[in-house]
Amino acid sequence: MTTNRQWLVDASPRGRALELTDFKYNEAGVEPLGKGEVRVKVECLSFEPSQKGQIEVIAGYSSGTAIGDVMGARGIGEVVESNDPGLAVGKKVLGSLGWQELASIPGRSLQELPNDQFLTAHLGPLGAQGLTAYFGLLRIGQPEPGDTVVVSGAAGAVGSVVGQIARINGCRVIGTAGGPDKCAAVVNEFHFDAAIDYKNDNVKARLKEHCSNGVNVFFDNVGGPVLNDVLARIASHARVVICGGISRYEQESLPAGPANYFNVVFRQARIEGFLLSGYEREYPVALDRLKGWIESGELVYKEDIQEGFDNIPATLKRLFTGANFGKQLLKM
Ligand SMILES: NC(=O)c1ccc[n+]([C@@H]2O[C@H](COP(=O)([O-])OP(=O)(O)OC[C@H]3O[C@@H](n4cnc5c(N)ncnc54)[C@H](OP(=O)(O)O)[C@@H]3O)[C@@H](O)[C@H]2O)c1
Numbered sequence: 001m002t003t004n005r006q007w008l009v010d011a012s013p014r015g016r017a018l019e020l021t022d023f024k025y026n027e028a029g030v031e032p033l034g035k036g037e038v039r040v041k042v043e044c045l046s047f048e049p050s051q052k053g054q055i056e057v058i059a060g061y062s063s064g065t066a067i068g069d070v071m072g073a074r075g076i077g078e079v080v081e082s083n084d085p086g087l088a089v090g091k092k093v094l095g096s097l098g099w100q101e102l103a104s105i106p107g108r109s110l111q112e113l114p115n116d117q118f119l120t121a122h123l124g125p126l127g128a129q130g131l132t133a134y135f136g137l138l139r140i141g142q143p144e145p146g147d148t149v150v151v152s153g154a155a156g157a158v159g160s161v162v163g164q165i166a167r168i169n170g171c172r173v174i175g176t177a178g179g180p181d182k183c184a185a186v187v188n189e190f191h192f193d194a195a196i197d198y199k200n201d202n203v204k205a206r207l208k209e210h211c212s213n214g215v216n217v218f219f220d221n222v223g224g225p226v227l228n229d230v231l232a233r234i235a236s237h238a239r240v241v242i243c244g245g246i247s248r249y250e251q252e253s254l255p256a257g258p259a260n261y262f263n264v265v266f267r268q269a270r271i272e273g274f275l276l277s278g279y280e281r282e283y284p285v286a287l288d289r290l291k292g293w294i295e296s297g298e299l300v301y302k303e304d305i306q307e308g309f310d311n312i313p314a315t316l317k318r319l320f321t322g323a324n325f326g327k328q329l330l331k332m
Contacts (some may be wrong), residue, residue: 007172009055009068010023020314026070033083038110040097044331073274075098093112094122128292141239148210148215173192180197193210
């Protein structure tokens with residue numbers, strides 16, 4: 001009988017850092033497929049900060065995975081057995097495959113993908129991260145040509161795309177990232193106008209230097225002290241887009257609100273959060289535009305590809321230490 005190696009959720013990391021022991025190795029048998037189901041050999045997994053929330057079961061952000069379940073994850077794989085007449089063996093598919101070698105899943109829940117050079121990009125710039133950047137910036141941030149846009153988490157999967165879309169829209173773009181190597185990539189590879197190393201620089205002083213007329217749009221992926229420093233420099237009628245707040249995802253208690261929040265009143269500014277899921281009907285148009293920018297070379301992306309089934313739990317931890325450099329993926 002075929003054995004399916006899996007990682008199960010074994011503990012909730014709520015209020016603390018993620019640990020490798022939050023996951024448990026498991027071997028399961030492979031059952032016959034039901035009607036409409038296909039068997040997918042998992043080839044590449046996507047890692048996202050919200051996966052920690054997923055096992056803390058935070059209502060409203062992502063649906064939960066219970067203790068004892070296979071850890072949930074989006075991934076790409078190949079159909080190796082099919083009971084779905086619409087999905088033949090050999091097709092590449094994207095879906096909620098989970099941390100396991102073989103996923104048995106309804107064919108209709110999967111997205112069929114062309115097996116071309118963009119295959120893994122569907123887990124990043126042509127997937128949830130690209131779409132998050134697109135709708136968060138263009139709909140909530142509403143950048144105008146000539147605006148100064150600041151992006152936190154600028155070397156990451158979402159942040160690097162946000163900055164490039166802002167540039168395509170004629171804005172000046174400043175990114176914050178952790179460490180000199182990431183800051184160099186933000187400027188040299190993603191073509192931001194400047195980068196601020198929030199781990200080593202005086203963020204307030206660098207914001208003053210690079211945003212002398214204030215910040216028109218702040219796209220925030222991290223929250224915490226960076227958010228507070230940018231709030232002190234917002235321009236009149238600024239838009240502050242709250243996409244994520246990874247600086248708080250491993251904290252024990254909820255941090256106090258940013259001390260500079262009252263500048264929102266003085267600057268008549270707006271702070272607005274959003275969830276990507278609110279824009280589902282518009283994904284096809286956004287994906288066409290993102291793909292066009294990638295093909296024309298206006299939008300570049302970086303993938304950080306780890307390898308091996310055994311390294312799956314450790315790869316998720318990389319997001320919270322900043323070890324990932326670009327979209328975090330793992331090839332099985
Ligand atoms: N609203 C939505 O619908 C939606 C959808 C998708 C993602 N998101 C959010 O978007 C954000 C980015 O996600 P992503 O997938 O693109 O991840 P990512 O930026 O590729 O990876 C996470 C990065 O966060 C940074 N980080 C970790 N701990 C930090 C801390 N304490 N303070 C500041 N930065 C820290 C690290 O970069 P450095 O090395 O630069 O510190 C790390 O590389 C996350 O907050 C996520 O929750 C929201």
